[in-house]
Amino acid sequence: MKSVSELAMLRRRQEENTRLNLEEYEARRLILSSTPQLVFFQINAACNADCIFCSKGYDYPIFRLDPYLERFGAQVIPVLSRARQIQLTGSGEFLGLPDSHKILRFFNDEFPHVEKYFATNASYLSPAICELIANGGSRYFLQISLHASNPELNRTMMRYNAYEKVLAQLKHLIALRDKNGGNPRIRLMFVMTTFNAHDLPNFIRMAAELRADEVAAGYFFIYESQQKYLSLYFNPDLANRSIDEARKVAEEVGVQVRLPPKFGGSPHDYQRPECCGEPWTQVMINVEGGVLPCDIFGDFPETLAAKGFREIWNGQAYRTVRKNLRESKGCLLTCQRHNPASVNDWKAHVIHRSKPDSAIVREFHEAMKRP
Numbered sequence: 001m002k003s004v005s006e007l008a009m010l011r012r013r014q015e016e017n018t019r020l021n022l023e024e025y026e027a028r029r030l031i032l033s034s035t036p037q038l039v040f041f042q043i044n045a046a047c048n049a050d051c052i053f054c055s056k057g058y059d060y061p062i063f064r065l066d067p068y069l070e071r072f073g074a075q076v077i078p079v080l081s082r083a084r085q086i087q088l089t090g091s092g093e094f095l096g097l098p099d100s101h102k103i104l105r106f107f108n109d110e111f112p113h114v115e116k117y118f119a120t121n122a123s124y125l126s127p128a129i130c131e132l133i134a135n136g137g138s139r140y141f142l143q144i145s146l147h148a149s150n151p152e153l154n155r156t157m158m159r160y161n162a163y164e165k166v167l168a169q170l171k172h173l174i175a176l177r178d179k180n181g182g183n184p185r186i187r188l189m190f191v192m193t194t195f196n197a198h199d200l201p202n203f204i205r206m207a208a209e210l211r212a213d214e215v216a217a218g219y220f221f222i223y224e225s226q227q228k229y230l231s232l233y234f235n236p237d238l239a240n241r242s243i244d245e246a247r248k249v250a251e252e253v254g255v256q257v258r259l260p261p262k263f264g265g266s267p268h269d270y271q272r273p274e275c276c277g278e279p280w281t282q283v284m285i286n287v288e289g290g291v292l293p294c295d296i297f298g299d300f301p302e303t304l305a306a307k308g309f310r311e312i313w314n315g316q317a318y319r320t321v322r323k324n325l326r327e328s329k330g331c332l333l334t335c336q337r338h339n340p341a342s343v344n345d346w347k348a349h350v351i352h353r354s355k356p357d358s359a360i361v362r363e364f365h366e367a368m369k370r371p
Contacts, residue, residue, distance in 0.1 A: 001137075002112055010081060010113045017082040025280035028326045030319045032280065035309075037084040040284035040295060041076070043103065045092035049121050050159035051145075053191050053220035053230060055351075060091040063287045065103050072289050075309045079283070080111055085141070088118040089295075090287065095124035101132065108138040119143040119189065123162045125169040133184055134176040140184035143216070144170060147191050149202040157196055167210075174211055186210075190217040192260065193230040197242040201249040208253035216258040217246065219336065219343075221296060221351045233349050236263030261340035270341035276332050279321045283313070293321055296351060297331060 002010065021034035044060040069077075080086055086107065088094060097103065107116055122144050133140045144166075148154040151163035170186075177184060188207045190200055200217055207215045219239075222228055232239040240262045250257040261270065284292040289304035291312050302312045312318065324330025332339050334348040342348040 001109055007113060010111075013082055014084065014113055018084050021281055025277045028275070028322070029280075030322050030326075031314045035079045035082050035313065036281055036283045038087065038282035039076075039080055039083045039085075040087045040089060040282065040292075041080065042090035042284065042286040043088050043094050043097070043118075044090040044287050045094050045097045047092040047121075048096060048123055048160055048162075049093070051147075051191075052157060052159065052195070053193055053227065055091065055221070055223040061287050062092075063090065063097065063103075065099060065106060068287065072285075072304050075289075075304050076285060077110070079309055080114065083111075083114050085115045085117055086111060088116060093121055093124065094118055095120050095129060100124070101129070104129075104132050108132070112138050115139045115141055117141040117143070119145060121145045121158065121162075122166045122170050122173075123160075125166070125173060127172065130169070130173045130176055134173065134180050141187070142173075142184050143187045143189050144212075145189050145191075146203070147189065148196055149199050149206045153196055153199055157191075157193070170210065178211075185214075186212045187214050187216055188212045190215060191220045192217055192232055192239065192242070193220055194232060194235050194238065195230065197232060197235075197238050200242045200246045204246055204249045204255050204257060205253060208255045212255070214256040214258065215250070217243075218258075218260045219349065222349055223351055231349055232263070233346060239263055260336060261343045263343055265341070265344075267341050270339075272341075273328065273332055273339045275328065276325050276335065276338040278338075279318060279325060293318070296335070296337070298351060 017034050018037050021032070021037050024032045024034055043063040045062060047054075088103070088107065094100060094103075116138060117140070120142060133142070145158070146154060146163075146166070147157040148163075151161075154163045155161055173184070174186060177186065188203070188210070190196070190203050192200065203217075204215050219232055220227075220230065222231055228234075239260075243259050243262055246257065246259060279293040282294065284295055284297075285304065286292070290300075291302040291304065292300045300317060302315065302317050304312070307315070321330060325332055334342045334345055336343050336348050339348075
């Protein structure tokens, strides 16, 4: 547990780093003195769900805290300490790990000044976990993966049967949040596919009844060829109708929503992006030390197993990404998050994280040739 003086020092360093990081982004510097404000700290786990839109067809290594800290702790702890938010996110269900309590206590004790964010299907959201999150002296932001407003559709989307249990546990956590002055914040997540897009307005009504802080909806990214039929790229009218109605319902019930761009507009209908700040303000570090500029970036040739963090953060690969974005080029051209016009580009709906000649990429391209 940090002393009052230690906590004050950590907050000063955090504030100074945040200020400097924003200044360096505004100046579009290629080499930075600051470290990222947001750190995606990937924690992979087995999953008790089998979501139809998931990327977990790959062989992800399971996260274990002690071996990770022994291998990479000296590199990542200073970066985490200066961050504004740590996202404890990865493939699978983090709270299902045997040492999830230990991991949460570690982040509570070491980084009480940093907001912790993680996505969960809430099936392991036991009273003990709820107490640790709500009363652990730390700040949390939970994204709850539900994707449906009723148990039948939830089973279709996630292919497991825990809807009523999840809602009961979520209501308990929200009651603790209300008691504790707003900690943690609760976001309900809705990944839009051809199966569930029609349900988005009802999902927002459910969020209002639960008193969630916000709803986030977004198109899923295709990782494997067989998932292409789930993509609303092939049913833009359904997507657009759902988004229009969802926006109307959100205004009626007073729920804050994050909605994806609609399909079909001309380039003039979308706000033209100037840049993307993510390669300046955030980093993703996986369980094997691999580094990515963001969660939807493709292959990136950097790892903490071979280089120090500063060497990567200001290395040639990062400088090239920043230079391209500074010139409104590169990944910005096909990024739905920062370039809404790209929603009409097929490439914006697909993520490749493998070598171009790999079997999975060849399979994907062959499948795309078939009707």
